[in-house]
Every structure is written in structure tokens, then in C-alpha cells.
Amino acid sequence: MDDYSARHLSVLEGLEAVRKRPGMYIGSTDGRGLMHCLWEIIDNSVDEALAGHGKRIGVVIHTDGSITVQDDGRGVPVDIEPRTGLSGVEVVFTKLHAGGKFGGGSYGASGGLHGVGASVVNALSSRLDVEVDRAGQTWAMSFHRGEPGVFASEGPAADFTPFVDKSELRVVGKVTKSKTGTRVRYWPDSQIFEPGADFQMQDLESRLRQTAFLVPGLVLSVHDELSDVSQEFVFEGGITEYVEYLAADGPVLATRRINETTSFRETVPVLDEASGSMKSKEVERQCVVDVALRWGSGFDTRVKSFVNIISTPKGGSHLTGFEQALLKSFRTAIEANARRLKATSLKIERDDVMAGLTAVVSVSFPEPQFEGQTKETLGTPAIKAIVANSVAKWADELLAGKIRGTKAEVDALLDKVVSEAKTRISARSLKDTQRRKNALESSSLPSKLVDCRGSATVGSELFIVEGDSALGTAKLARDSAFQALLPIRGKILNVQKASLSDMLSNAECAAIIQVLGAGSGRTFDLEQVRYEKIILMSDADVDGAHIRTLLLTLFFRYMRPLVEAGRVYAAVPPLHRVETAGRNKEVIYTYSQQELNDLLRSLEKAGKSYKQPIQRYKGLGEMDADQLAETTMQPSNRMLRRITAVDAAAGERTFELLMGNEVAPRRDFIVDSADDFDREKIDA
Template identity: 50%
Template sequence: MTAETLYGADDLTHLEGLEAVRKRPGMYIGSTDSRGINHLFTEVVDNSTDEGIAGFASRVVVTLHADGSVQVDDNGRGIPTGVHAKSGLSGVELVLTRLHAGGKFGGSGYKTSGGLHGVGASAVNALSHRFDVVVKQLGKVHQMSFAHGVPGVFDAPGPKAKFTQQSGLQVTGKMKRGESSGTSIRYWYDARYFENNAALDREAVKAKLRNTAFLVPGVTYVLRDATEGSITEESFHYPNGLSDMVDFLAPSGEKPVSGTLLVNGEGTYFENAADENGVMRSKVERRAEVEVALRWGTGYERTVECFTNTIRNMHGGTHRRGFDRAVTKAVQDAISKTRGLLKPKEDMPTLEDVLEGMTAVIHVRIPEPQFTSQTKDELSTAGITKVIQGVVERHVKAWSEDKRTKTEAKTVLQKVVDAARVRLTQKQQKDAARRKTALEGAAMPPKLVDCRTTGVARSELFLVEGDSALGSARMARVSEYQALLPLRGKILNVQKANLADTLRNAEIASIVQVLGAGTGRTFDLSAMRYGRVILMADADVDGSHIRTLLITLFAKYMRPVIEDGRLYAAMPPLHKLTTKGRNSETVFTFTQREMESKLAELEKAGKQVVTPVPRFKGLGEMDADELWHTTMNPATRSVRRITLTDAEAAEQTLELLMGEKVEPRRNWLVDSAARVDQSAIDI
């Protein structure tokens, strides 16, 4: 090892105080472009907002000066001016010169706040040429200045004045009679820490103040712009809070389909947190306040804004996930309970359909929020998801069932259902075009009844026993994602045949061709054209034999389909019990014993059953509705997943049942005969 490659303790660097912020500003303010400069302003005004949330400030004034500085004044309690016992510094100097210092770490200063790490104000200080703070408190006016986070005194106004380093908060005068307490901060950010042409965006400042005024109805925000020489002033105050915000965010010219639904509630959750001594405690109970406003409009745009303790979460987070789940479930439940909205076989609308035309604002207040970064773009507090889901779901459900809003709710539900139909129609058109292109050069078996979708997520291929069952299945299926391939008779027993003979079998060749993933060692699961393969045979001995032959084929030459859990066996019923009377009831059973038990249960309940109880001799005997409800509808059918938990045992079983050696199979049948329930044999 040469001297040039040596790496020792002297090569390590320890950044002290605010030096880390200046060295890596993007880590603390998100970026070094205009967004980073806007974030400096956000950090300062959020501190004033926290005073408003706590009920101590009613007015926040932001002034954009002609020299590029930004000033934020509030009439809150003021940053504490007393001496901090541990550090020996005044509260003002401690907060503005030390990272991770402040009153937002679970103490008594704030119940909830946007503060995360106690980094914001000190980061602004570190990246500023000059930073002035004036605190009016307890009858005195306190003042202090900083240059790049270093405390001292300037001999004149502006950032270019001579600076002398000096620690300590100065008392510069007395408060006037009737004058409110509060804090005034003015800073000149240093452009050297930012990219060329980066600047404070006045519209972003305006939007921040407007949004915060919506979220904190008790506080008036004032923007004074002196950048052009003359001073223009604009005030933001919205006594109706989130309701006013929804009206503002809704697309102009769009007519509302519903009134604004206001949701307010509380809930508790648990999380791991450190106590005042830094010891981590598990299952600390937290209380969350939830405030949501939403409405649907006639348009197609969707706007959902998320906030935590007045901080905008641009990328949403755990509260957005809870909201999405809640409105989706509540609307889906309401649709399922409203007769006539959905047609048979229609899919339930998804979140995408529910959100179409919606304008919503989500605001949660929680102690010690967790975010994915210092810029707080995304909330990561896990427990809030269930809290907001429960609160929103209850309110939306009550709204849909309330007699006063039931008509309005039904209009919204119809809009959601229509949105789902339009989405599915557009998707079907695209999928049909893609599938036509994909199959133009492929000669698929003429008996394949294909589906329209190209993705494997929902698509299903039914291997159907016989052409008679195909007729009912064709009328019963959902053509968007259910494909059918009829099989004539029993396929070749591949356990007794080699690969060449196997592929010469017409039925097997059709299956391999339709799946499109090959066989044996060359089988490529990712190339398979369907998400599931379902073996649909009659509920009799021949049907069981056909299923066994097909399972043998997949186990020997397409085993990844079984290993990935994508091979299923349908379970068609054997019997159909129908009760007599006006409110007749139909029940399907799958075994003789189940039929007898259900028959006795119905008769005991005083219901008359049509006798003799009909037994299906095959899939072809069912009409389309019966086949759909019992065997093909994903919501009501029963299927068995074919699994392969022990490959060696499976190989031995297949060889025993399907192999060339007859003697072991005969011996097994004789030995197992005693286990057969003779009364269940259909003779």
C-alpha cells in the first residue's frame, strides 16, 4: 500500500453546527433550484402558522422587499427569550443556530405542528447573508442578527453592512402600550448556494399563504409586495376553511354533482417513539384529528390535495392511501346496495372511477408527524392510514344512506358507474386492436374462443370438456377476460408417452399452442398468454379422469404453471335444490351428502323443495346463468388450486396412477378399496 492510498483518521471530516447545511443544502431544503429558495420561505412562515394553530396568533404578514429579502411577522407568543439551562444560550439563539433544536419534539409548546426535526429556521439562517430576528415578549423588544448562521451585529441595514461577531440576544427597547407580542424574521438568502437564475417565486408564495389560510380559518395572512417599488397588499382569510378550498380548487365552469361533503373525526393509533430521555417506547398512543372536504363535479379532472398540520404533502402519503381505500369501499358498498345501477356481470368500479370529477382536500393533525424527508412532501406515519380510512368511510356511508342526501348520492353513484363503463369500453377497444396485431401472424386453433384482454393479470383460459359444454360456457363467460378451449374426449396419457407422441396429439398441441409458452425445458412462464388456466370438466368419473390427464400433462411438461399457482380445477355442482312458493330459493350442492343435508335443513325450516331433486349429468345441462353463477363467476364460484408442495411425492403418485406399470396400480386399488364410502357410489 502506497502513501497515496493510505486512509486514516486524519482523512475523516466532522461538520459542526450549521456547516453541514451549507455543505449539503439540498439535503435540508430539498433542492438548490427555485424550489429550494421557496422552501426557505415555507420553513419560516410555517413556524408562524404553528402559533396560529396553537391559538396564539391571528395574523401573519409576509413582506417581499425590493432588496430581495423576505420578512415574516406574526402576533404569536414569540420565540422564547429566556436562557436555556443546558446550553447557556437564549432560546432565540438556540433555535436559530443549532440543528434539531425547538419546541416541537413532544413537549408542551405545541400539541401539533408542521415541525419535523427542528431544522427549518436554522437551515434558513445557515444559507442567508443576513438573518434578523425581533421578538416582542413580556414588555420588551429583543433583537438579534446572524451572518450565515453566526450571531453578531451589523452596523447598517442590508446584507452588505459591516458585521461583527457577537453572541447573545439584545434588548433594544420596550413594547408600546397595547402592542401585541410576536416574532419578526427578515432574511436575505445567499444566491451562491443555489443554481443560476434560481429565485423566489411570488406565485408560489401567494399559493402557500392562500392554502394555509384555508387550513387555518382563524388566521389572516397578508402578502405585501414591495419588489416593484410601490407596495401592493393582498389578504387571505377563509372562515369556511376546507369548504372554501374545495370551491377554489374545483375546475372553473364545472357544475357540481354533489354538495361539499365535510368529514370531521378523531382516532387513535400506536407507534414506537422515544420519550424525553431518548428511550424508545413501543406502542405509544397518538391521537389524530381528521378533516376532509370533497365533492363531485360533472367534469373528468380529479384534484386531491393532502396536508399534515397545514404542511402540503405534494406526494400524498399514508393519509392519502387511507382516503383512497375509504372512498372506494364506501362507494362500492353503496353501489352494490342500490338496485339497478350495475348490470349482471359488470365489474365494480375502481378507485380511478370513484375519483373522476372529484375535488377533495385531506388534512390531518397529528403529534410528531413522520415524513419521508425534511421537505415533508410525503407523510409516512403508518398508523394514520386506518384512522382516516375509518373516519371517511363512516361519513361517506352515512351520506349515501341519509334520506336528505340519498338522491344526490345516487346521482354520484350513477356517475361513478358510467365512468367505469367508459373506461372499460376504451380499454376493450385498445386491447382488441393490440390482440389483433399480436395474432395476425399466428394460426390459433379455430375452436379457440378467445378473450379481448391482452394482459395476464385477469385473463383466464377454461379448458372445457366437450362441445356441448362449450355452448353454455360461451354464453355465460365474460368475453373481456375469459377464453374457452373445448377438448374432444380424453387427451393422451403423457405419463406413458414420449414428448414426440405427446405433441402429435391434436388436443395437447392445441393447448400448447394457445398458451404460447412452449413445453418442457423450453417452457417460458413469462410468455404464457393467460393469467390462469381452469380445468372445467363434468362432476363425474369421466370428468375426474379428464382432469387427472390434464394435471399430468401440466405436471410433466408445463410444471411452472402449477408451481406459480396458476392452474385450477373448476367445481361444477351436482344438484340443484329449488324451493316452492312466491319467494323461491335455489341452492346448488356439490356432493350427495351435502345435498341430503341441505334438503333436510330446508324441510326443517318449513320450506317445500321441488322433488325429485335434479342432478346435473354434465356441464352442458346447465343453462348460461347457472353455469356463470356456479362455475365461472369469480365472485361466486369455487375452484381448487392445483399445488405441488412435494415434487418427488407428486412424481411417485402420477407414476402410480398413470404410469405404464399396471401391477402397482392394481395393488393400490385393492388396498385402498376399504376406504371407499360405498353408499356414495352412484350405481
């Protein structure tokens, strides 16, 4: 301790601090941090567009690992900044907490609030080149790990000579006076970023698409020289169009927009030019609240929040205000309609209201306070009340029926929220009983369940069987050690059209959910499913296919994790049974007409005869137990078709098209596809 003195303290000057502790500024040094650097440069260009300067932003991923961002904004200032004696370009790219976004009037509301974005990227780059079109000339400057100077040639490995006495902002060309803009090309420093960190085209496309929704009319493009892939994004519909893009389910309440501007006062530190010190001053701000939202028939919640176009994935005061306002308004409306909704003494919670909600919450105001440079959480306290007031005013009017033409939608929405609350309460009360039961414990399960003897989930199978006749055969064909049977009667409820309460009150749907023992909807717990494989066993005809589709609709909508985990299968029973004649009799099963035709031709070529007529199975009940076991149930011989959900959003749209409430899109699909359909495949 005696040897610890002031000489042991390190003072990191300028960009040294960034290189020493990069995670403090960009979050990490892996691919996520690399992409954050790119967002900083893009956000500067977006701020120009938000300020009314510039309509295009282009990004190019080069083959040498560098990336270029260019815009047609005003261009970084090239004149001398009086305090430092440096050009505006050098100040922006080398000085921390320097820029035009600290209340100087250049930007009303911007994403770059800390003045460290461009300088941090510069510090973490082995080379950065910036070109500015301004005042009829093209100005250029280069940097090596944050230090200005001159490179002998192209690329980051070229010899670099730093400026010694005075920096030089070079004039490298002439342009028309009307042409303005900034181009930044940089090479991430391999000394900073982890090996393997690279720019992700998919993430970049997602971010540019998101920005195009948030800034209507702004054209954003990206070109990847490695794959020669280009994309361009421009949307005129704003966040309303963004919500429609994000939503994957059918609407309960169509997309609505809340837009309001509110003034508020805030005490902030302001630089006093006379004394050179910071003094607290109360200033008046303008906050624009822009919200688009809709409720769908599903239960997934998709809420995106933004501050000055910057995404805040961890929310903050604006999102808190939004959620609290919705919860309060719905509680009030449901209490007022408790008798009709059968919701007396029902306590609505946040998740009940948020189920099925797709929303974009965007606020815009000067100098927001973020929690950290990565800007993932908004901290400005006043915004919570502002957003809450705007949303509450709209929600109260909507739920009270004061907005013309929304009564049917509001009634359906309130029913949905109440159903979600009742489902949550039921799931909580049944949670302790949702575990694997053996034959002695199955008394609380549906009486028609024919359970297996084994108690372990691993290796167990549940066959959902169409009809009682097939059940009788399946009982004799199954291996009772690990195969359970649940019969269903005919075609179950189409849950894509039905409400949540209708689904829960349907005997067949309720029996399936009860037997699986894992709940449904957002309360579904994959770990609690009582069987490893769920196998849908229906007849090999049109009605069987329809029943299978209805069952898959139920699983996909209310038990989707089961499908995504690859634990739902369709049994593939044979269509034909061919028995050869002669001394060495052989039984061959075929699963399609084409397969049968090929088999018969091969038998004729081999000189083998077969018994006529060939048996054609129209249903599972036509097989005896041995045949059903051999072809469809014994793991060693059977064929199963695994049902997957590679693209859940595309699957949801397909289910909505084929099974949903909207008839017109389904009719158009049938008409458009009629000529492409093979009539020979119709089994009727």
C-alpha cells in the same frame, strides 16, 4: 487503500452540514428551494396561530432581495436555555433539531417537526435579523451564514463582527406588555442559491391563500415592494370553502364534511433526562381527521392532502387510507345495486371513483413522521387505518341512503361512477384500433365520414359540417388529399347538462369521438387524434353560433387537451358578396355589417358601382363549390379562428353558466347583461 484512514473522514459540525449539502434539507438550490426556506419561516408562524397564539401573519418582499415574515404570536423565547447556556433565540436559529415541538407541551400539533427549519434558513442566508417582542421589550439578534454577531450597518454587505466569548441578545426598544410577536428578515446567500432564483409572488399568494383556507380566521397578507402589489387572505369557511374554490364543474354531490377525532397508541423514542439517552416509550396520541369532498360533473380529480397544515403533494398514509376507503365503499354499494345500475360483474377501480372528485384531506396529530425534511409524504403508519375508518363510516352511510335528503344525489353519483368504469373498459378494448386509418381502412368508421386520401396526421384537416346541404357543396370544394368531412344533423346534445352515458349514446357525439380516434374524458389521448386540425364549419347566423357553442362544449368537457393544444378552429364564412360593375369586375367578400358599410363607402368614393342586390349568405348551402373553397376551405384564402383555453378554470365556469343545469345563475346573467347588449348584432 492502505492510505485510507480515520484522518480522511470529515465531521461536519452544526450548520456546516447544511451549507455543504443544502439539497438534503431544502430539496434543491433553485427557486423551489428558495421558496421552501420561506415556507419554513411562515410555517413557524402558522404553528403559533394553530396553538391559539396570534391572528395575523405578514410577508414583505423587499427591493433588495430580502424577505420579512412577521407574526403576533408569543415570540421566540428570550431567556437562557439551561443545557446550552444560550438564549432561546440563538438556540432556535443556530442549533439543528432544537425547538418547542418535540413533546414539551408547547405545541399540540405543528408543522415544524424536525427542529431544523429556522436554523437551516439561517445557515443558507448571507444575513438574518430576528426581532422579538416579548415581556415589554424588543429583543434583537443578527446572524451571518448561521454565525451570531453584529453588522456595522444595514444590508448583507455590511461589515460583520462575530461574537467571540459570549453571544448577546440585545434590547433595542420597548413595547407594551400585551404586544408579542416575532419578525424575521433574511437575505438568501448567493453562494448557495443558483443565479436567477427569486421569490415568486404567484407561488406565495397561492400558499398564503391555501393556509388561510386551512386556518379559518387567520389573516395572511403579502406586500411586494418591487411591484407595489398587496394581497390579504382570510376565510371563515375552512376546507369546505377551499373545496368550493377548487371545484370548477357543476356538482353531482354537493360538498360534504367529515370530522372525527380518534385516539391511537404509538411507540416513540423519548429522551430520559436521568441517563441522557433515548428510550422507547408507548404514548397515546389524538388524531383529528378533517375531510371535505364533493363530486362534480367533470372527470378531473383535484385532491389536496395536509398534515398539520403542511401540504403533502406526494400523499402518504392519510391519502392512501382515504382512497382505499372510498373504493371499498363504492364497490360494496354498486354490488348491492348492480341490477339497477346494470353493473353485474363490473369491477370498479380507483380512477372510476376519483373521477370528478374534489377533496381536501387534512389530519392533525403530534409528531408525524415525514419521509424527508421537505415533508412531501406522510409516513406514520397508524394514520392510514384511522382515516380509512372515518371515511368508510361516512361513505357507507351516504351510499346506503341513511343520510336524509341525499337519495337523488347518491343515485346520480353511482351512475357516474358506473359510467366511468364502462368508459374505461370500452376505451381499453378499442385502444388498438384508435390509430390513423386511410381510405381502405375506414370501414369501421361512421359511414357518413368523407375521409381524405392521405394517411399522415400532420397537415390533415377534419371539417365538422352543419347539415347535408352544406356537405354536398363541401365535397366539391374540399381538397380530398388532406381535408375530411363529417356532417352533423342540427344541434347536438348539450353535454354540459347530459350525463356521461347520455353523451356516449348520442349518435352525433359518438360519431365525433369515433372519428377522432382518441377516446374521451380522462382516457383521451392527444397523440391518437387522427387529424391535425379540427375545424367547425357552421352557418354565419344565430343557429350556426349555437351549434358551434354546443360542439365546443363537447370538446372542452370531454376532449379538453385538444383545445388546449390549439388544434380546434372555427371556420369564418363570409356574410356578403359584393361584385363590382364595369369592365374590370371584382368580387369582394365581407365578414361583418361594419366591413360591408366601409367597403361600400370606399367604392362610392372611388366612383365604382356594384351590382344590386348585394348577396347575403344566410347559410353555407347558398354558396357554390368555388365560392366555398375560395372563402372558407382553401388554406391560402380562408380565415380560421383558433379556439384556445388560456384559463381552463374560467372557461369551465363560463360553460357551466351558459350551458349547465343551474337555470337561476344563467337568468341573472342574462338580466344583468341585457342593457350592455347591442341589438344590432342580433342576426334574426
